[in-house]
Amino acid sequence: MKQFLSFVKKEFFHIFRDKRTLFILLGMPIAQIIIFGFALTNEVKNAKIAILDHSKDASTASLITEIESSRYFEIAESLHSDADIQTAFHKGIVKMVMVLPSNFGNNLKHFNKAQVQLIADASDPNVANQLVNYASAIIRDYQKRITNNRQLPYTINTEIRMLYNPQMKGSYNFVPGVMAMVLLLVCTMMTAITIVKEKETGTMEILLVSPVKPMRIVIAKAIPYLLLSTINIFTILLLSVFVLEVPINGSLILLLAVSILFILVSLSLGLLISAGADTQQTAMFISLIALFLPTVMLSGFMFPIENMPTPLRVVSNIVPAKWYYNIVKTVMIKGLGVTAIWKELLILSGMLMFFLSLAIKKFKIRLA
Template identity: 55%
Template sequence: MKRFIGFIKKEFYHIFRDKRSLFILFGMPIAQILLFGFAITNEINNVDIAILDHSKDVTTKEIIHKISASNYFSIHQFLEKESDIESVFKKGKVKAVLNFEKDFSKNLIKNNHSTIQVITDATDPNTANTISNYVNAILQSYLKEQNNNSTMAYQITPQTHMVYNPELKSVYMFVPGVMTIILMLVSAMMTSISITREKELGTMEILLVSPLKPFQVIIGKVFPYIFLSIINAVIIIVLSIFIFKMPVQGSLFLLGVESVIFIITSLALGILISTISATQQTAMMISLMGLMLPVILLSGFIFPVSSMPVPLQVISNIIPAKWFIIIIKGIMLKGVGLQFIWKETLILLGMTVFFIGLSIKKYKIRLE
């Protein structure tokens, strides 16, 4: 019995001395419960909206103030004309536009009825529906206050208009996200495992003493995954067009170029993971836990980033998938060109350079 107890103590010592085991046992559950608790929500907070006020009277100012005072919306911009609506949506920041009709207050007093057009970006249909419902609730609250102080029953009718996805098809949201996850996992995880396998088996030293230079060895290991990832991207796009009837409003060439940029970014991240992983198992754990969960939760794939706590919004900026999802939704659903997504493209390119630079700095080969 003493030997058995001694064996158990030894196992505890091994676990407590292994920082990676402790991190998996305690760090991962804490990180996951915090991520799931704060990131997964059906509510919206601080969603950026724009205002187009044709009337600019006392009533519209009161409604705008009431909407701005809520925690649900943040007024990002005031528009001057209706032609600005499409442009502001294509930039991707604004999720809804409230369009007040001309003579809003006059119509409300004279006819007891006015209209507000609620235009939402339905590339994320769940968020678009929630925005519409929240705006309607705020308007009903305002009307209740006004009707309590008046003998006349005023009525404000919100006319909801969903752009880019009027039928609110969920596939329009899931296809870009699934494409991002697949490309990230195939590129980053498989690359990191492939390079780590050579280190683990001891064959990396053999490759390094061959006539090939170290960077040629890495490129040779990475190139097949570039090819395979491009094939995956083509298959996903073809399936989304012909099976799910998802439109591609923008340039297919631009979509292809941006996909290749994201693939290269993911490959660079995979190379970085391989520099800090001693075994294939470690590389797989880092890739799955460190990449898949953030891609699903913090990239804006399913849950709006603006509704998350500020620290998670900041963290989301370092996740390449967030920027690629913005790019792919813009090209496929909004038909935008490079002039609207150049910032996101530069961010991905900058991340690629950073990952490669850090990998070169951290990569140490020891011949033993």
Template identity: 65%
Template sequence: MKQFLSFVKKECFHIWRDKRTLFILFGMPIVQIVLFGFALTNEVKNSQIGILDMSRDEASITLANRINASRYFDLVTNLQSNTEIDAAFRKGDIKMAIVFPEHFRESLLHTNTAQIQLITDASDPNTATTLSNYASAIIGDYQDEIMGQNKLPYTITTQVRMLYNPQLKGAYNFVPGVMALILMLVCTMMTSIAIVKEKEMGTMEVLLVSPLKPIMVIIAKAVPYLLLSIINIISILLLSVYLLDVPIAGSIVLLFAASILFIITSLSLGLLISSFTNTQQTAMLISLMGLFMPTIIFSGFMFPIENMPLPMQVISNAIPAKWFYYIVKSVMIKGLGVEAIWHELLILTSMTVVLLTISIKKYNIRLSQ
């Protein structure tokens, strides 16, 4: 055991002296959590709009002010005619135009019916749909307010509750995905490169003639990345809570335990890659390019897996990040316990056992040659 700890200590010193490796290990999580948390968000905020108010009465002005006060909209122009609407869309000045007809308040109070036209730029259909939904919600709230207790007969109202994320913040979705992406890439890539580097430089043979068993030498090289990845988890969670306002609703102990399991799964995958490759460049390409896109596409945090064709849904089951993403969302965002994620934990454990078994057998074959 003392010899094993000495090897781990030696690897830690190697990593500490390599400033580029340290930058990747600690810089990548910070950059990605900030980038995904602020820049790459599925929320639609501060969208530029124009308002054509042909009524200019109390109701239309009040409603226009409420829409402008929302964080989703930014009123950039008060339009004067329908021709200005077309011109504003062609120039790209606005993404939505709101048109109040003449006698808006009078129609609303006397006939209980008034129309508002929402014109959106549907060249981006998702944004157009989202903007129209936001505006419709504000208009609906105003309608309920002025109706008060004088409800029309047979009026159907809809009550909506947003569980776990009532403000619909995109960070609630991206933080679990970024955790899975960072841990998968860092652990797998750095572990595979560290081991292949020894083989490429010819120093692996020197390590293997030590009193320590060969497989323990390999594991000793992976342990420092386990410790550094735990530090990464702590930094990601701190940034999430204090920078992105994403709370940890569930057990932090369970979250750390699941994260460590996923780290070991990723390290096992890195060991497997290193057993099949002989150059750092090849290991990096396989780890980075071969895992980056599958993790983003098949983990579920950017693209819903249930919307994919059945063959692609089957393929996604082989991606460890998919199961870890679900675990983090369940524990961190929903506040669920182990009874809700035992199935995913079992899958990750099985993946780890399989990957470690294949890696050890592969190394034993290579070392015996």
């Protein structure tokens, strides 16, 4: 036990002496939450648009006010002719142009029918789509208001409720994603690097000649990172609850317990990488390419898995972060309990057993 404690103590010395790395490890979750929370967002806010109003009557004026007062749009330009539309897009400032044909108000009143043209810059298809949807919705609302008093023969009113995330905030989606990413980076990459570092400097040989059991070396190395990761989880949760206002709807204990399971999976992956890599650079590359990229791409946090082609959907199943991401979403956002995540739990536990036994086996072979 004393032997083990001196080892853990030594690992803490390594981490605390390397102030820069420590700073990165503890600062990374804060930076990521802030970047994702405030800078990177796929919600469209204050998109610049231009208006070409051929009609210039009371109806178009009130519709334009409606558009302008929404938080999605900012009218950057008023155009005067059809030719201006091209120039407006060429300048690259506006993302959408709304064209109101002449006699808009007149047609609306006397023929009960008027047209609006929406021209969007689809070089970014997602943004174009969203802008068109928002604008259509505003126009629909406007139409509803002016037909309010009249009885239409057939109407279907859609009543929409956004469950679990009524304000449709992007942060509900990325907080679980950032958790998966940070834990994976800290645990997998750092464990792999710290073990490979001992191989590189030659101290590993000395340790293997000493009476310390190899498994103990590994556990002692993992403990400080387990602790750091737990601190990171708390940082992320505190920031998301108090800064981003993402609630923890489910059990905090369950959330922490599954996070520790995921940390263990990540640590065993780091161990597996360290068994295969001989230099710190290799360990870092393997961690980044084989783990970090799939985590970002295939966990469902950046891109929805349901929309992927079948081969990628199949591959996504071996990405541990995908399952953890699902669990965090289910527990934290939806507020559900163990019964809702037993499948994911089972898969992660299976992965833990598999990676750990493989890593131990590899670690032993190296000694022979």
